[in-house]
Amino acid sequence: MKSIVIFGTFAQRQIFTTPHSTLLPYQSAIVSDEIGGSTSVLVNLFLERHWQTHLMTKLGNDFPSLTCQNELEEKGCFVYAKQMDVPLTSETVIRTNEHEYVLSVNDSLSTFKEDDDLPFAAIAHCDYGILSERNEKFLEVVFRRAPKVRWIFNHTFPNANLLRSVHGVLLNESEFYVLNKGYTLELMGLMITNIGVRWLIVLLDNGDIMYYTGKADNTFPGRDNYGANEEKRCEFLLLLLEKLQEKEIEEAILDFMK
Numbered sequence: 001m002k003s004i005v006i007f008g009t010f011a012q013r014q015i016f017t018t019p020h021s022t023l024l025p026y027q028s029a030i031v032s033d034e035i036g037g038s039t040s041v042l043v044n045l046f047l048e049r050h051w052q053t054h055l056m057t058k059l060g061n062d063f064p065s066l067t068c069q070n071e072l073e074e075k076g077c078f079v080y081a082k083q084m085d086v087p088l089t090s091e092t093v094i095r096t097n098e099h100e101y102v103l104s105v106n107d108s109l110s111t112f113k114e115d116d117d118l119p120f121a122a123i124a125h126c127d128y129g130i131l132s133e134r135n136e137k138f139l140e141v142v143f144r145r146a147p148k149v150r151w152i153f154n155h156t157f158p159n160a161n162l163l164r165s166v167h168g169v170l171l172n173e174s175e176f177y178v179l180n181k182g183y184t185l186e187l188m189g190l191m192i193t194n195i196g197v198r199w200l201i202v203l204l205d206n207g208d209i210m211y212y213t214g215k216a217d218n219t220f221p222g223r224d225n226y227g228a229n230e231e232k233r234c235e236f237l238l239l240l241l242e243k244l245q246e247k248e249i250e251e252a253i254l255d256f257m258k
Contacts, residue, residue, distance in 0.1 A: 002127055004054070010057065010089070011036070015033070021098045022096060035067060042238075054077070125148070132154050173203070176202050208220065208221055209221075211249075
């Protein structure tokens with residue numbers, strides 16, 4: 001069975017949804033509430049495709065936190081939760097037809113730390129792992145305790161000294177320009193694949209997909225604007241990993257051109 005471990009936290013989101021494709025002054029919006037956020041979306045996608053799915057998370061001490069955990073466990077997810085004496089993280093979001101904008105985050109749940117007592121033995125067998133953590137000391141522990149997992153960074157990437165332990169990196173265009181430290185996309189792709197990262201994929205704002213591997217690089221129009229909102233991005237990541245079960249990265253990514 002295909003297996004994956006995901007590191008992430010839940011969120012309680014207030015969402016303003018507008019029917020327009022862009023943000024306009026004084027436009028109307030429908031207000032709704034959502035519990036779970038991108039971590040829940042990603043976990044559910046893998047569960048639906050019958051992956052053995054593990055989640056390492058931090059939870060608040062409130063009802064929404066327990067609701068997220070219970071719902072995923074009932075669906076078959078292995079949830080390893082560290083309880084914190086704080087409420088669940090809250091987010092305010094604007095969602096258009098094409099994009100999703102997070103306006104504010106009240107992040108009451110801190111990121112993982114190197115001394116967190118986590119059951120690494122339970123996930124050391126997983127085929128893939130998805131991380132968005134940036135605590136370098138914690139990442140060193142993760143890579144040391146689960147060295148056979150193919151680690152993928154989603155939304156960020158670690159410092160250069162840790163890149164040799166990374167299988168792949170997935171960013172959108174905005175994330176790249178926050179993290180690039182002045183390097184161009186082409187130079188960054190060349191640098192990190194030379195270090196040992198198997199692939200870097202950047203989902204561009206215009207819907208194009210740019211990728212770099214040790215053997216190839218290219219940019220092409222995607223079948224969908226995967227970088228525009230989190231659900232589409234999660235779907236892209238799921239489809240990519242399923243293709244990688246049978247294909248090399250150069251062939252797997254080109255399937256998105258068809």
